[in-house]
Amino acid sequence: MALILTLFLLTFTSIFSSNTSEKNMDIKATVIKPLRVIHNGDINYGKIIQGSTHSTTRHIFTIYGEPKQDVDITLNEKNINAQKNSIPLIHKENNSQTLSVQLKNEKNDGNDTKLNEKGEYRYSFDTELIVPPNALVGDYSGTLTMKVRFK
Template sequence: MKKILVFSFLLGIGSLSYSNVSSSGNNEATMDITATIIKPLTVQSNGPLNFGSLLPGVIGTARSSFTLSGEENARVKITFDGLEAQEDNFEIPITSTSNSDSSFMVYFNCTDDSGKKINQGNKFVNLKPNGKLNLHIAASATPETDQAPGNYTGSIKMRAIYE
């Protein structure tokens, strides 16, 4: 009987110390949740690249811009859909509205307000402290000497995303 009492006592102490060990450990934690809502990024075209009337074989130039608006001082990645820069210039065809087989190339570059060029090696800009930035497009085109007369159209689609 004495042995049973000692054994029960030891078993009880062992159980008590086991439950104390498991409850004295850190078995829960709290994780805080935070979020910051930022301004949506918008891109606006400030007008077409209008070359006006061109003569075949004669270079023409045009200028326009895009305006970015968003979070102050934010880093933004700039891309032109379907276009890769050849050094500092992009190229895109414009096509006759009456004959889809007739087209010629427009070459353009894109710079920020400080004159820094957007190209393959530099696709990033920083918005100004007011959350805005202008990207300037300077373009040139030289229709072929035998270019068919008519109206020619095309478009440039610029994308901007927060980085």
């Protein structure tokens, strides 16, 4: 009886052990440099007169990251290549009073932006501020934010 039981267990075990399958899945990763954005200085128009126009030149955002990578770039949540960009300046004491800074002579690379072989991309622009004659006297401020992400 023990012999029959042993033969049964050996047969049963060998039937199920021969019905196995195995396959390896390779897992790979490539580590790349993170994105970093810097600029060449804040824009300060200083004291300006009602009814005047003021311009600034040679402003640059520089992006650093992995060479030759495609990136999406936005300025204040708008694609840099989609349309003319303007930055609202809000009056310090009266939020309903604004001035508008227009970006001029912007670098435009079409819809595709790519870091160069050194892993850099430079976005350059000039600005223009037209102050209406009836602009509320006081301090105005705004922000220009560049956001970059890998495609």
